[in-house]
Amino acid sequence: MSEEIKKAPQEPAVNEAEALPKAQNQFHFYVKKFARRKTALVALIFIALLIVVAIIGPAIAPYDPATPDYSSYLTGPTAKHLLGTDEFGRDVLSRIIVGSRLSLTCALSAVIVGAALGTLLGLLAGYYGGIIESIVMRGSDILFAFPDILLAIAIVAILGPGTLNVIIAVAVFTVPSFARIMRSATLQVKNSLYVEVARSLGCPDRRILWVHIFPGTIQSMIVNFTMRIGTAILAAASLSFLGFGADVTVPEWGAMLSTARNYMTTAPHLVYAPGIVIFLTVLAFNLVGDGLRDTLDPKLK
Amino acid sequence: MEDKILEVRHLTTEFKTGKNTAVTAVSDVSFDLARGEILGLVGESGCGKSVTSLSIMGLFEDTAGRVAEGEILFDGMDLTKLSRKQLRTIRGKRISMIFQNPMSSLNSCMRVDAQLIEAIRLHNDLSHGEARKRAFDMLEAVGIPDPEQTLRSYPHQLSGGMSQRVMIAMALCCEPEMMIADEPTTALDVTIQAQILELMKKIRDKNNTSILFITHDLGVVAEMCTRALVMYAGRIVEEASVLDLFANPIHPYTKGLLASMPRLGADILDLTSIPGSVPDLSAMPQGCKFAPRCPYATARCRESEPELLPVPGAAGRRCRCFLYGADAEKEAKA
Amino acid sequence: MTEPIVSVRHAVKTFKASKGGLGSKAKFVHAVNDVSFDIQPGETFSLVGESGCGKSTTGRLIDHLIEPDSGEIWFDGKNISHLSEKEMRPLRADVQMIFQDPYGSLNPRIKIQDQLGEPLLLHTKLSAGERLKKVQELLETVGLSASHGERYPHEFSGGQLQRIGIARAISVNPKLMIADEPVSALDVSIQAQVLTLMKKLQSQLNLTYLFISHDLSVVEMISDRIAVMYLGTIVELADKRDLYARPIHPYTQALLSAVPEPDPTIKKDRILLEGDIPSPVNPPSGCLFHTRCAYCTERCRQERPEAKDFGNGHMVKCHLTEKFAGK
Numbered sequence: 001m002s003e004e005i006k007k008a009p010q011e012p013a014v015n016e017a018e019a020l021p022k023a024q025n026q027f028h029f030y031v032k033k034f035a036r037r038k039t040a041l042v043a044l045i046f047i048a049l050l051i052v053v054a055i056i057g058p059a060i061a062p063y064d065p066a067t068p069d070y071s072s073y074l075t076g077p078t079a080k081h082l083l084g085t086d087e088f089g090r091d092v093l094s095r096i097i098v099g100s101r102l103s104l105t106c107a108l109s110a111v112i113v114g115a116a117l118g119t120l121l122g123l124l125a126g127y128y129g130g131i132i133e134s135i136v137m138r139g140s141d142i143l144f145a146f147p148d149i150l151l152a153i154a155i156v157a158i159l160g161p162g163t164l165n166v167i168i169a170v171a172v173f174t175v176p177s178f179a180r181i182m183r184s185a186t187l188q189v190k191n192s193l194y195v196e197v198a199r200s201l202g203c204p205d206r207r208i209l210w211v212h213i214f215p216g217t218i219q220s221m222i223v224n225f226t227m228r229i230g231t232a233i234l235a236a237a238s239l240s241f242l243g244f245g246a247d248v249t250v251p252e253w254g255a256m257l258s259t260a261r262n263y264m265t266t267a268p269h270l271v272y273a274p275g276i277v278i279f280l281t282v283l284a285f286n287l288v289g290d291g292l293r294d295t296l297d298p299k300l301k
Numbered sequence: 302m303e304d305k306i307l308e309v310r311h312l313t314t315e316f317k318t319g320k321n322t323a324v325t326a327v328s329d330v331s332f333d334l335a336r337g338e339i340l341g342l343v344g345e346s347g348c349g350k351s352v353t354s355l356s357i358m359g360l361f362e363d364t365a366g367r368v369a370e371g372e373i374l375f376d377g378m379d380l381t382k383l384s385r386k387q388l389r390t391i392r393g394k395r396i397s398m399i400f401q402n403p404m405s406s407l408n409s410c411m412r413v414d415a416q417l418i419e420a421i422r423l424h425n426d427l428s429h430g431e432a433r434k435r436a437f438d439m440l441e442a443v444g445i446p447d448p449e450q451t452l453r454s455y456p457h458q459l460s461g462g463m464s465q466r467v468m469i470a471m472a473l474c475c476e477p478e479m480m481i482a483d484e485p486t487t488a489l490d491v492t493i494q495a496q497i498l499e500l501m502k503k504i505r506d507k508n509n510t511s512i513l514f515i516t517h518d519l520g521v522v523a524e525m526c527t528r529a530l531v532m533y534a535g536r537i538v539e540e541a542s543v544l545d546l547f548a549n550p551i552h553p554y555t556k557g558l559l560a561s562m563p564r565l566g567a568d569i570l571d572l573t574s575i576p577g578s579v580p581d582l583s584a585m586p587q588g589c590k591f592a593p594r595c596p597y598a599t600a601r602c603r604e605s606e607p608e609l610l611p612v613p614g615a616a617g618r619r620c621r622c623f624l625y626g627a628d629a630e631k632e633a634k635a
Numbered sequence: 636m637t638e639p640i641v642s643v644r645h646a647v648k649t650f651k652a653s654k655g656g657l658g659s660k661a662k663f664v665h666a667v668n669d670v671s672f673d674i675q676p677g678e679t680f681s682l683v684g685e686s687g688c689g690k691s692t693t694g695r696l697i698d699h700l701i702e703p704d705s706g707e708i709w710f711d712g713k714n715i716s717h718l719s720e721k722e723m724r725p726l727r728a729d730v731q732m733i734f735q736d737p738y739g740s741l742n743p744r745i746k747i748q749d750q751l752g753e754p755l756l757l758h759t760k761l762s763a764g765e766r767l768k769k770v771q772e773l774l775e776t777v778g779l780s781a782s783h784g785e786r787y788p789h790e791f792s793g794g795q796l797q798r799i800g801i802a803r804a805i806s807v808n809p810k811l812m813i814a815d816e817p818v819s820a821l822d823v824s825i826q827a828q829v830l831t832l833m834k835k836l837q838s839q840l841n842l843t844y845l846f847i848s849h850d851l852s853v854v855e856m857i858s859d860r861i862a863v864m865y866l867g868t869i870v871e872l873a874d875k876r877d878l879y880a881r882p883i884h885p886y887t888q889a890l891l892s893a894v895p896e897p898d899p900t901i902k903k904d905r906i907l908l909e910g911d912i913p914s915p916v917n918p919p920s921g922c923l924f925h926t927r928c929a930y931c932t933e934r935c936r937q938e939r940p941e942a943k944d945f946g947n948g949h950m951v952k953c954h955l956t957e958k959f960a961g962k
Contacts, residue, residue, distance in 0.1 A: 026787075193739035200698055201803075202727030202757050215744045345822035446910065460911045461686075490685035491849065492908050495893035499907060517823065520852075520895030524903075543899045561827035563852040564897050565879065569834055572856065574827030578792040 033295045040291020043284040050281060054100040061094035065251050074267045084269040087259070092273050095251035099274075102252045103281075106163060107232035110170035115225055117171070118178025123217070125179065126186025127209050137183065140176035148173045152235055156244040166239050170232045181224050185217035192216070223293040230285035237278050253278050306479050306511045307334040307357070312371035314349075314356045324582040326352040326366070327535045329609070334479070337509040341526035341543070343516060345558075347579045349535035350515045354481045357513075358398055359388045376478070394424040397472035401484035403464035407456040413467055414452035417474060424475045439470040444500055462493035466500070473504065479511045480504075486521065498525060519562055523547060528617070531555050534580055534590035537609055540619040551612060551625045553595045589623070597624055638712065639673035640811055640843050641697055646670045646706035648692055652916055664915050666692040668867035668923070669706070671942075676810070679837065679844040681854045684864035685890075687915045690847045693864075694813050697845065698732050699723050711810060728758040731804035735816035737796035741788040747799060748774075748784030754807045773802040777832060794825030798832060805836060813845045818853060830857060851894050855879055860948070863887045866915060866923040873949040883951045886924050922954065930955055 035041055053060070062082075069089030077084045083092035125136035143151065155169035189195065190213060198212050237254030239245050245255055253274040260270035294300050312330040315323040327349040334340050342350045355361060356368050359380060373380040375396065380388065400406040408416055417436035421427060427435065433452075440448035443466045456464055465485060472480055482501070486494040498521065504510055514525055522529050522543060529546050531539040531554065539552040550556045557575040577594040580586055588605050592598040601623055612618040612625065648667040667689045674680040682690040695701050696708055699715050708716045711729060718726075731754070734740040741750055751773055752766040761769065771781035777798040788796060797817060804812055814833070818826040834857065836842060848854050854861055855875060862872040863886065871884040882888045889906040896903060908927045913919055919926050925935040932954065940952045 193734060193736055194742045196700065197732070197734065197740050198742075198753070200700055200727065200732050201754050202724045203753070204724075211745075212742055216742075345824060462911050490912065491851070491893045492685060492889060493911065494895075495905060496907055498895070499905070518895065519823070519897040523897045523899040523901075524895045547897065547899055558824055559897070561824045562897055563823075563826065563830070563850070563856050565852050565855055565891070565894060567852075567856065569830060569856040572827045572831060574831060575824040576828070578794060578825065579822075 030295055034291055037291040037294060040287050040294075043287035043291070046280065046284045047288060050100060050284075051104065053097055054104045057098045057101050061091075061097045063091035063094045065090055065094040065098045066249060074263065074270075076267070076269050083273045084267070086256075086270055087263065087267075092256075092270065095256060096253070096273055096277055099251040099253050099256065100277075102163070102250055103233055103236060103254075103278075106167055106236040107170070107229050110167045110232050110236070111174055111225060111228050113167070114171040114174025114228070115178050115221065118175040119182045119217075119221060121175070122179040122182025123186050123209060123214060126183040127190060127205070127213065133183070136179055140179045143173060143176040146173075148231065148235060149238055152239055153242065153244065156239060161244045163245070166236055166245055169239065170235050173235075174228050174232065177224060177228065178221065181220050182217055185220040186213055189213045189216040219296045223289050223296070226285055226289035226292055230282040230289070233278065233285070234282050304336045305333045306336045306376055307513070308372075308374040309333075309353075309357065310372045310374070312353065312356060312373065313369045314352050314361070314366055315369045317365040317367075318583065325369075325535060326582060327356065330371070330532075330535075330537055331609070332530055332537065332540065334511050334513055336478070336511055337505065338528065339505060339512045339514055339526045341514050341516065341522040341529035342532060343519065343522055343529055343558075344532035345517050345579065347534075347582070348532040350532050351483055352535075353532075354398070354483050354513065354515055357481065358392060358396065359383075390424070393420060393477075394475045395477050396479045396481065397475070397477040398481045398483065399465075399468050399472050399485045402488050403461065403468045404456065404488075406468060407464060409456050411455075412452070413454055413456065413459075417452070417467075417471055420471050421474045435474065436470075439474050440467070443467075443470045443473070444496070445470075461489050462496065465489060465493075465497055469497075469500065469504075473508075473510075476508060477510065479513070481513045481515070483515045484517070485514075487516070487518070494521075501525070519547075519559065520564070531558070534585065535582070536590065536621060537619070538591065538621045540609075540617070541615075542617060545615065545618060551618070551620045552622050553597055553624075554591050557594075589621075599623070637676060639709075640676045640711055641674040641845070642707075642709035643673075643693070643697065644671050644707040644709070646693070646696055646703045646708060648689075648696060648701065648703050662916050665867055665918050666915060667696065667703070668918065670864075670867070670869055671706075672862055672869060672872060674811070674843060674845060676843050677841060678859040679846055679857055681846040681848065681858040681861045682864055683848055683851060683854045683861055683890075685849055685912060687866060687912055688864040689867040689915070690849075690864050691815055692867075694732070694815050694845060694847050697811075698730055698813055699726075728754065728807045729809050730811045730813065731807070731809040733797070733800050733804055733812065733814045733817045735819055737793045737800060737820060738788070740800055741796060743788050745787075746784065747786055747788065747791075750788075751784070751799065751803050751806060754803060758807050769806065773806055774799075776805075776836075777802045778828070792825075793821050794828055797821060797829050801829070801832060801836070805840060805842075808840065809842070811843045811845065813847070815847045816849070817846075819848065819850065826853065833857065851891060863890065866913065866918050868923055868952065869950075870924065870953070871949075871951045873945075874947060877947060877949050881949075883945065883949070883956055884924075884953050885928050885930060885955075922952075930958065 067090065069085065071089065073085055073087055073089035075081060075085050081091050081093065083096065086092055086095070121136045125133040151173045152169040155172055156165050159165040159168065195208060195212055198208050236245070237257065240252045240254030241258040243258065245252055256274040257271065260274065263270050310331050312327060313325060314327040315325050317323050330353055342353065344350045357373055357380065361367055362385065368381050371381065375391065414433060414436055417439065418429065418432045421432040421435050436452060437448050440451055445451050445463065445466055451459065451463065451467065459467065486497050489497065501512065502525065505512060516522060526543050528542050530537050531552065533554050539546070539555045546555065547559065550559055560573045561575060563572065575594050580590060586593055588603040589607055592602045595602065607621050607623045609619050609621040612620050646667055647669055650664040650666055652662040652664045670689070670693055682693060684690050696703055697710065699718065703716055707714055710726065715723065715726065748767060748770045751770040755761055755766045755769060770784060774781050774783055779795060779798065791799070818829050821829060830853065833844070837844060846854065846857055858875050860872070860874055861878050862869045863884065864870070865886050871878065871882070871887045878887065879891065882891055889908050892903060892906045910927055913926055921937045922935045922940050925931045928935065934954050938954070940954050942950050942952050943956055944950055
């Protein structure tokens, strides 16, 4: 069949024939992809700054947020008080800065607790199905039926006001969304060929769940996580606004908004400051969530 | 060559990968297709055969792909220079295409009769009733046992073989002069494949339709085609009549391909493989694209790329290789 | 005759395709319809057939990924038909599977060397360092280099991934390897790499293969004995040489004649079958092949044929074998 070969063929070196393209660092790839989304990047920088402010808060606040100054109360923004003063003459800017600490810790802890619980329930429901799935899913459906705030109010009404209870309330209404998302992500990954392979190798259930399935579902969870932080901040602020929140001496954005209601006509600056800060923070988290979702989508550049 | 229906000259197709970057999927492809001939375009995955066929049909508008260079002369007209409107009058009427997976090429939300009638009425001035009669006749002609039942079905209710016959009927309904078949039987079972190949041969015999048959299966090429082009990494590496190609392959890739093909009656000890894998489009080696896997590669092969040149002493054969093409003679003489 | 390593006895498996209710009966896919065969240790036994013939399902039954509705599956002298997952686990080291989709069978988020080391982690008591060493040896056995272990699956080609899959399967020295269409998704020039590797490993490690494929040329090259399946039954079973030289069942004859030969000088006298493969949801009565058989008689329509022995282990299920045996 073949004609005479011209010279003896030599095996091309294994290295040349089997060479792989240069290894690509996954992390760098995703970081660069995220950086291409300008709005998300700006939002991320804002959040980073916010976190820094929350951590070092009292150190950079120009005034002590609790010290009243009855000589200058309800004054608008001036050079001395950049955002004005409240009804007790306390500096609004300082209160905003120190208040960030409470708002962020509340929201973050609530979402972390809710995500952890919701993820665990979703994974188990998706993997084992049957009665576990029915309980978790119907439970989530019930919780979903309530508007978030109403549920949170109900919980705080039962448990009483206070920071810890606010965190618990927000965590509770965060659980169902994670449970749902993780359950469907689990179902999807469970049916992959490589999971079947793991089973055929003799992998026990626990290992399949945590080593093979869970890493494939993290992607779905991350985006929801960032989005829910925004919701949680809003919820915590709303609860404080309604008077269920923390102790009144500690500054908190929602509580500030609540008292500002009484002075809307005379001192509108008291409404703008906390209002705008809440708005920007929630927006920033949502934009970062959007950016993350786009980054993790393999079909988008 | 006698009456040519298609002449492709130096076709190069690129795909944009970024703002200023592009990969070349097909480079410097030139060949002719005569009337009534079945020409095979053979290669493995990623060699550019599908991209070639899509370029001919002009199906890259609005995508990241574009024909960067070259001419595609269909019956004398340069398809690359036609407007969209003009291309549309040719597509389906004078050139038609059959795709690999009939399940995804037929619209799953439309009944078969609706799709066939649409195809017919696009190019013919017929009433709805007349078009349906034509559709019925076409289905009968492609060997569907119960055309009325099939007309009333949705694509997902048909089997793979039936759907492919419907696709062929759709491709033939305007009696095109040329048909491009892109892996038409790859997704079918072997006994169904045999039926479809017989059908296509019948069609060529009856209507003198030229067929550009794209496949990776050399067995199908041996059975269906009179001439064949072998592609690798976006380039034609060998062209020959099918008899010559199998009896006397010249390009090392063709030789490797034939030697690695499992076939009835051969022993596994006779089977050799081509080491390594197809180069990534965005990281092509300098020089001959097959050199990293070629047992005969020389330093010259790794530095510069050979051209597709006629093989001396063999009519109608071309080869892209320093060791075997027209250069080789010069080398040998030197 | 030595004790067979696998013994399948009248295995039947159906799947539910749709629930019944509201006037329509539940639909079942009759994937495997009374299949029986043995696999001898050290041989390569192939199941060949077109889509819907039940070959993949049979492979899964033997690997205990699904359980038979009736009939028995014996592996290495034990009846594994209805073992619980826990009871099956220690046996899993002895039977390993290679899958059709090289890209899907590896976890995209775990490094190659960790995936290769997984069977070792599950079934042996080697330390992490010993496992890594074994993994590197395995990579070299299949023609890759040890440095490839640090990479992730998406960086490799199909052929390389399939070889990695094979490396993983042989890591625990299995007795039986089930290869389900291992080369169908690969390019022709790469198929040869994987097939030659499999043959080499078989003699080195004394493996037994169950090879499942639709490609008759590939099956002829690698097998010792072959079973041709159609709609869930074995219609013919024979030694490789016997089957290709002297196919008796009309379906086997048609299948062999349908394979396109890569030799343009051969003009094949093709046996063309009428019609499509019937759906396994509605298998025909009597002989499952009668709807497409050119020689169909009334008896073929009514009665399911029994297996007939033609000597040397050549088994055929057809009423008209006297007619064909002479050919």
